[in-house]
Amino acid sequence: MSAAAVALPSSPRRRIAFDLGRPFVHPMFDLLIIGGGLSLLFVVALKVAAPLALPAGALWTIILLVNSAHFAASTVRLYTKEGSFRDLPFVTMGLPLAALAALGAALLYPAALGRHVMALYFTWSPYHYAAQAYGLAVMYAYRSGSALSAADKRLLRAACLLPFAYAFVAARGAGIEWFVPASAMPVEGWTRARNLALDVLGVLTFAAPMTLFARSLFTARARLPLISLVAMIANGVWWVTLTYWDAFIWATIFHGLQYLAIALVFHVKDRQRQEATPRPWWHHAAAFYGASLALGYLLFQVWPHVGPLVGFAYAQTLLLVVALINIHHFIVDAFIWRLRKDPNYQVVAAAPA
Amino acid sequence: MDPHPAVAGNARRVYRLAFAAFLLVLAAALAGGFARVARRDHALPGLAQDPLLEASRSAGIEKDAARAEYAAAVLLNEGDDSLLLQAGVGLRGAGHHADAEAALRRALAIRPRAGPHAHLGWTLMERGRLDEAEASFEAALRLDPREAVALAGMGEVWLSRDRYPEAAAAFKRAIATGAPTAGTLNSFGITLALGGEPAAPASAFEAAARLSPTPDILANLARARAAAGR
Numbered sequence: 001m002s003a004a005a006v007a008l009p010s011s012p013r014r015r016i017a018f019d020l021g022r023p024f025v026h027p028m029f030d031l032l033i034i035g036g037g038l039s040l041l042f043v044v045a046l047k048v049a050a051p052l053a054l055p056a057g058a059l060w061t062i063i064l065l066v067n068s069a070h071f072a073a074s075t076v077r078l079y080t081k082e083g084s085f086r087d088l089p090f091v092t093m094g095l096p097l098a099a100l101a102a103l104g105a106a107l108l109y110p111a112a113l114g115r116h117v118m119a120l121y122f123t124w125s126p127y128h129y130a131a132q133a134y135g136l137a138v139m140y141a142y143r144s145g146s147a148l149s150a151a152d153k154r155l156l157r158a159a160c161l162l163p164f165a166y167a168f169v170a171a172r173g174a175g176i177e178w179f180v181p182a183s184a185m186p187v188e189g190w191t192r193a194r195n196l197a198l199d200v201l202g203v204l205t206f207a208a209p210m211t212l213f214a215r216s217l218f219t220a221r222a223r224l225p226l227i228s229l230v231a232m233i234a235n236g237v238w239w240v241t242l243t244y245w246d247a248f249i250w251a252t253i254f255h256g257l258q259y260l261a262i263a264l265v266f267h268v269k270d271r272q273r274q275e276a277t278p279r280p281w282w283h284h285a286a287a288f289y290g291a292s293l294a295l296g297y298l299l300f301q302v303w304p305h306v307g308p309l310v311g312f313a314y315a316q317t318l319l320l321v322v323a324l325i326n327i328h329h330f331i332v333d334a335f336i337w338r339l340r341k342d343p344n345y346q347v348v349a350a351a352p353a
Numbered sequence: 354m355d356p357h358p359a360v361a362g363n364a365r366r367v368y369r370l371a372f373a374a375f376l377l378v379l380a381a382a383l384a385g386g387f388a389r390v391a392r393r394d395h396a397l398p399g400l401a402q403d404p405l406l407e408a409s410r411s412a413g414i415e416k417d418a419a420r421a422e423y424a425a426a427v428l429l430n431e432g433d434d435s436l437l438l439q440a441g442v443g444l445r446g447a448g449h450h451a452d453a454e455a456a457l458r459r460a461l462a463i464r465p466r467a468g469p470h471a472h473l474g475w476t477l478m479e480r481g482r483l484d485e486a487e488a489s490f491e492a493a494l495r496l497d498p499r500e501a502v503a504l505a506g507m508g509e510v511w512l513s514r515d516r517y518p519e520a521a522a523a524f525k526r527a528i529a530t531g532a533p534t535a536g537t538l539n540s541f542g543i544t545l546a547l548g549g550e551p552a553a554p555a556s557a558f559e560a561a562a563r564l565s566p567t568p569d570i571l572a573n574l575a576r577a578r579a580a581a582g583r
Contacts, residue, residue: 060400068402089365093372100375110428118429172463173432243464298383301398305386313425314407320429322402 021140021225024265033261034136035227036234039254043237062253068296069289070256071325073263074332076291080267081336082274091335099328106320107312114320121323122174125248126167126239128330129255133235134160135337136258137228144225152222159208160232163239166201167247169194170239205236231258264288299325404430405439419447427456434463441469445476454480467497474506483510501530505537512540517548535565542573546580555581 023030032038078084078092085092106114134157141148148156168175176194209232216224238251267288272278300322307317390398408422423440430436437460444453457473460466474489487510493503504527511520524541527533533541542557558574 056401060402063402064400089368093368096375096379097371100378110425114429115431122432171432172434173430177432300402301400302383302386302390303379305389305398306382308407309385309389313422315404315422315426316429318402318404318406319426 019144019223019225021227022144023227024143024262029261030140031227031230034258034265035140035230036133036254036258037230038257039234039250040230040237042250042254043241047241059249063249064296064301065293066256066260067252068300069292070259070263070296071329072295072299073260073288073292074329074336075295076288077263077267078332078336080288080291081270084336088335091332095328095331099324103320103324106324107307107316110316110320114316116178117320117323117327119174119178121326122171122248123168123178124330125252125326126164126171126175127161128333129235129238129251130161130164132255132258133163133231136231136262137224140225140227140231141222144223146216146222146224148222155212156224159212160235162201162205162208163236166198166205166236167239169197169201202240205240206233209233209236260289260292404436405443408440408443416447416449420444420449420452423447423449423456424452427459431459432463434460434466434469437463438466438469438472441476442472445472445479450476450480465492465496467493467500467503470496471500471503471506474503478506478509483513486510499526499530501527501532501537504530505534505540508537508540508544512544512547515547517544520544521548533560535561535567535570538564539570539573542577546573546577 020027021030021035024034032041078088102117106117137156137160138148138153171177209229213224213226213229216222234254235251238247238254242250264285268281268284271284272281304314304318304321307321308314386398390396404426405423408419408426411418411422423444426436427440437456441453441457441460444450444456453476454473457469457476460469461473470489470493474486474493477483477489478486486506490503490506490510493500494507497503504523508520508523508527511517511523521541521544524537524544527537528541538557538561542554542561545554545557555574555577558570558577561570562574
C-alpha cells in the first residue's frame with residue numbers, strides 16, 4: 001500500500017485516553033492480521049523456542065497462498081476497481097508492456113542490467129513495506145478520529161522509514177552495497193561504521209514509534225491508536241530482528257497477509273456499495289482471493305518455465321520474473337491506494353463491518 | 354492543462370495496442386510454460402519458487418546445464434548467502450570445483466557460517482588442497498562443533514593421513530549427529546578396517562549399504578564379512 005493512501009482530510013477526534021483503533025472487521029482481526037500483531041507473536045516464538053524448520057512443501061504452499069496471491073491482488077484490484085482504465089491508462093495498459101520489455105532486456109543482459117533489476121527489487125522492497133506501515137498507521141489514526149497535522153505525518157513517516165534505512169544499510173548485494181560495493185571500502189573502518197549505523201538505526205526503529213505513540217497519548221488532537229503502533233513495530237521487528245534474507249521470506253509473508261486482508265476489505269466494500277442489493281461479503285471476498293490466487297500461480301509458477309524454451313536459464317528467468325512482478329506491484333500500489341478524491345476514502349471513513 | 358482530445362485519443366489507442374500486445378505475449382508465455390512442464394513431467398508446474406530447481410534436476414544428468422543454471426542464479430543474486438551455499442554444493446556435485454569454491458567463498462564473505470566452511474573444505478579436499486581443507490573444517494567446527502559435514506570431512510583428512518584413531522573419532526562424532534551419509538559410514542568402516550579392527554567394520558558397511566548400495570560399498574561389506582568370518 002502506498003504512502004499516498006494517507007492523504008485524508010481531518011475528521012473529529014474521539015475523546016479517549018487510550019485507543020485500540022476503530023477496526024474494519026473486528027478488533028482482534030485488525031490488530032493481529034492487518035496490524036501485524038500475529039507476526040510479533042510468531043517472531044517471539046521463533047526467537048524463544050527454536051528455529052522454524054518448515055518442510056519445503058509447506059513453505060512453498062504458504063508462499064503461494066499468501067505471497068504470490070498478495071502480489072497478484074494489486075493487479076486484480078487495479079483491473080476490478082471502477083474507472084481504473086479511464087483514470088490510469090498508463091498503469092493499466094502501458095505499464096505491463098513496459099515491464100515485459102524490461103524483463104526481456106534484463107534476460108538478454110543479465111550482468112549489465114539483470115543484476116541491477118534484482119538490486120532495485122531488493123532495495124525497494126523494505127521501502128515498500130515501510131510505506132505500507134505508514135499508510136496503515138495513518139489510516140487507522142484517521143479512522144479512529146485523529147487529526148494529524150502535516151508535521152505529525154512527517155514525523156510518523158520518518159519513524160516508519162527507519163526499518164527501511166536499517167535494511168538499506170544491512171542488505172548484501174543491494175541497498176548501500178548496490179551503490180558502494182563492500183569490496184571498494186576499507187574493510188575494518190567500513191564494517192565498524194556500518195555496524196554502528198545498524199545499532200543506532202535498530203534502536204531508533206523501535207524507540208521512534210513508541211515515543212510518537214507515547215507523545216500522542218498526551219496530544220488529544222492527534223492520538224495514535226494501538227493498531228498504528230503495532231503496524232510500525234511489526235515492520236521494524238521483521239527487518240531488525242531477522243537476518244536480511246529471513247526477513248525477506250517472513251516479512252513478505254506477514255506483509256502479504258496484511259495486504260490481502262486490507263485489499264479484501266476495500267474490494268468487498270466497493271462492490272457492496274455498487275450493488276443495489278449487496279451480495280454477502282464472502283461472495284466478493286472469495287471471488288477476489290480466488291482470482292488473486294489463480295493469477296499468482298500463473299505468474300510465479302508457470303511463467304518462469306517459458307525461459308528455457310527461448311534459451312534462458314530457468315534460474316535467471318524465475319529470479320527476474322519475480323523481481324519484475326514485485327516492481328510492478330510497487331508501482332501499481334502507489335496509484336491504487338490513493339484516497340484523496342477516491343472511493344477508497346469512503347471505505348476508510350465508514351463504520352466497521 | 355488537459356491534452357487536446359485528438360492527442361488523448363491517440364494516446365489511448367497506443368495504450369490499448371500496448372495492452373493487447375502484452376496480453377498476447379503473456380498468454381503465449383503461460384501456454385509455453387504449461388506445455389514445457391506437461392511434456393517433460395506429465396504434470397502441472399509445481400509450487401516451488403526455487404531458482405535452483407532446474408539446476409538440481411540436471412545436476413546428475415547434464416552437468417554443463419546444471420553449471421549454467423547455478424551460474425545464472427549466482428550472477429543475479431550475489432547477496433544471498435543461502436543461495437550461494439546451495440549453488441556451491443550443487444556446483445561441487447556437478448564437478449565444477451573452481452566455481453563451487455568461488456560461490457562458497459562469496460557466501461562466507463557475506464556471513465561466516467559452519468555450512469559454507471564445511472562444504473568449502475570438501476571442495477578443497479577434492480581439489481587436492483588438504484591443508485586448506487583441514488583449516489576450513491576447523492573453521493566450521495569452531496562455529497558449530499556438531500556440523501556433520503565438517504566432522505565427516507575431518508575424518509577424511511585424518512584418514513588420508515593414515516591417522517586412524519583420530520579419523521574414527523571424527524567419523525563417530527559425525528555419525529552421532531543423527532544423519533550420517535552412506536559415504537561417512539563407508540569411510541568409517543574403511544578407517545576401522547585399516548586401523549586394525551577387521552571384525553568391526555561390517556556393521557558400518559551394512560548401514561552404508563542400506564542407505565546407498567553402490568558396488569564399492571557392497572564390495573567393502575563382502576570383504577568385511579569375509580574378514581569377520583575368518
